[in-house]
Amino acid sequence: MTQDFNLKSALKQYFGFDSFKGDQEEIINSVLNNNDTFVIMPTGGGKSLTYQLPALITEGTAIVISPLIALMKNQVDSIRGFVDDDSVAHFMNSSLNKGELNRVKQDLRDEKTKILYVAPESLTKQENIEFFKSIKISFVAVDEAHCISEWGHDFRPEYRRIKEMISGIDDRIPVMALTATATPKVQLDIQKNLGMSDANVFKASFNRPNLFYEVRPKIQAEKQIIKFIKENEGKSGIIYCLSRKKVEQIAELLQVNGVKALAYHAGMEAAKRAKYQDMFLMEEVDVIVATIAFGMGIDKPDVRFVMHYDMPKSLEGYYQETGRAGRDGGEGVCLAFYDYKDIEKLEKFTTNKPVAEQEIARALLNEVVAYAETAMSRRKFLLHYFGEEWDEENGEGKNMDDNMVNPKEKVEAKDEIKL
Ligand code: ADP
Numbered sequence: 524m525t526q527d528f529n530l531k532s533a534l535k536q537y538f539g540f541d542s543f544k545g546d547q548e549e550i551i552n553s554v555l556n557n558n559d560t561f562v563i564m565p566t567g568g569g570k571s572l573t574y575q576l577p578a579l580i581t582e583g584t585a586i587v588i589s590p591l592i593a594l595m596k597n598q599v600d601s602i603r604g605f606v607d608d609d610s611v612a613h614f615m616n617s618s619l620n621k622g623e624l625n626r627v628k629q630d631l632r633d634e635k636t637k638i639l640y641v642a643p644e645s646l647t648k649q650e651n652i653e654f655f656k657s658i659k660i661s662f663v664a665v666d667e668a669h670c671i672s673e674w675g676h677d678f679r680p681e682y683r684r685i686k687e688m689i690s691g692i693d694d695r696i697p698v699m700a701l702t703a704t705a706t707p708k709v710q711l712d713i714q715k716n717l718g719m720s721d722a723n724v725f726k727a728s729f730n731r732p733n734l735f736y737e738v739r740p741k742i743q744a745e746k747q748i749i750k751f752i753k754e755n756e757g758k759s760g761i762i763y764c765l766s767r768k769k770v771e772q773i774a775e776l777l778q779v780n781g782v783k784a785l786a787y788h789a790g791m792e793a794a795k796r797a798k799y800q801d802m803f804l805m806e807e808v809d810v811i812v813a814t815i816a817f818g819m820g821i822d823k824p825d826v827r828f829v830m831h832y833d834m835p836k837s838l839e840g841y842y843q844e845t846g847r848a849g850r851d852g853g854e855g856v857c858l859a860f861y862d863y864k865d866i867e868k869l870e871k872f873t874t875n876k877p878v879a880e881q882e883i884a885r886a887l888l889n890e891v892v893a894y895a896e897t898a899m900s901r902r903k904f905l906l907h908y909f910g911e912e913w914d915e916e917n918g919e920g921k922n923m924d925d926n927m928v929n930p931k932e933k934v935e936a937k938d939e940i941k942l
């Protein structure tokens with residue numbers, strides 16, 4: 524096959540890149556050979572290209588299911604930019620009026636469109652299914668596929684109906700699923716639900732060898748934070764807190780201690796948030812104290828530390844948030860403060876939810892507790908949670924967590940409890 528050469532030149536032609544990242548090429552070949560394909564890769568790994576490139580070079584239109592209308596528009600704009608053609612990519616969701624929808628359908632009928640982003644709600648409409656039956660579909664890609672699973676951090680009931688819709692169009696259409704959620708439970712749910720047990724599975728490593736993981740007892744955490752920042756003056760960092768109130772308190776505390784810090788949470792005006800985000804990117808401030816509202820889509824390569832003033836609700840969340848440190852491969856310290864009382868508080872918040880949800884929330888919290896209290900290498904624990912075996916003796920990132928640097932003695936653990 525001359526496919527290799529063609530793929531490389533298509534990569535250059537459409538995206539301007541010289542080489543594939545990780546398993547991108549193998550993934551694309553799997554899709555081009557009409558296999559069901561399952562891609563598990565950390566955020567920023569380059570998943571989009573693995574459906575965009577095959578979509579552009581095969582016959583028919585690829586349907587991409589994506590949960591966020593705002594992201595759809597960005598993606599469509601960026602593909603139109605690569606290809607310099609407004610018909611090559613479209614989206615179909617509730618934001619389109621009748622006229623716009625008709626134009627999209629006309630381009631699809633004229634075989635001008637290679638990629639169509641569809642919201643799951645739009646896919647489930649019977650008239651759209653009838654329409655999709657009348658055009659040639661190359662494959663269906665389910666982006667953010669963890670939305671299928673109640674064990675994922677962003678469950679969407681409509682996502683569970685995707686398979687039924689695909690079957691309604693044509694059972695033979697190859698399906699691709701993509702996610703950055705690596706837990707075996709979520710993976711199994713996705714494969715079961717989409718009926719893709721025979722899929723080619725591509726799972727990238729979630730190991731981040733340059734990150735140092737540390738968990739400390741939450742005793743005078745404010746003092747510890749200030750000390751850490753003073754010792755790391757001028758470095759960029761993010762401090763996560765669970766409540767807006769705490770965010771504001773810590774930001775103020777840092778400010779009175781002469782640290783260039785700002786608060787960031789969803790209760791603030793959008794304009795202010797955007798401004799603060801820019802100030803962080805432009806290094807006019809060093810530290811952002813934030814709720815988890817901060818960080819989505821932020822790509823600052825030289826964040827040197829991520830702190831958790833409060834433990835997060837799940838290890839997925841913890842991994843995503845700590846993952847914002849050291850993107851450039853340089854130093855990245857991940858420091859969390861743990862107090863079992865905080866976990867109890869988090870558990871209380873879930874008591875007004877349906878029982879099934881409470882149980883899941885509790886199970887996720889138990890994993891957070893186990894991680895915080897473990898004497899094992901934190902990296903080993905985290906990667907094991909994501910279904911990945913990691914070898915303490917030879918693995919990348921060896922001696923890059925507190926438990927490896929200072930192995931906990933049983934005696935010490937007893938002392939800790941006395942505190
Ligand atoms: P994910 O969806 O896995 O989080 P994206 O698809 O958004 O990741 O890609 C992350 C970044 O990597 C994007 O800026 C993208 O342009 C870039 N990228 C993807 N593939 C390549 C490649 N082969 N070479 C260089 N950059 C790439």
Ligand code: MG
Pocket residue numbers: 570571666
């Ligand atoms: Mg993505």
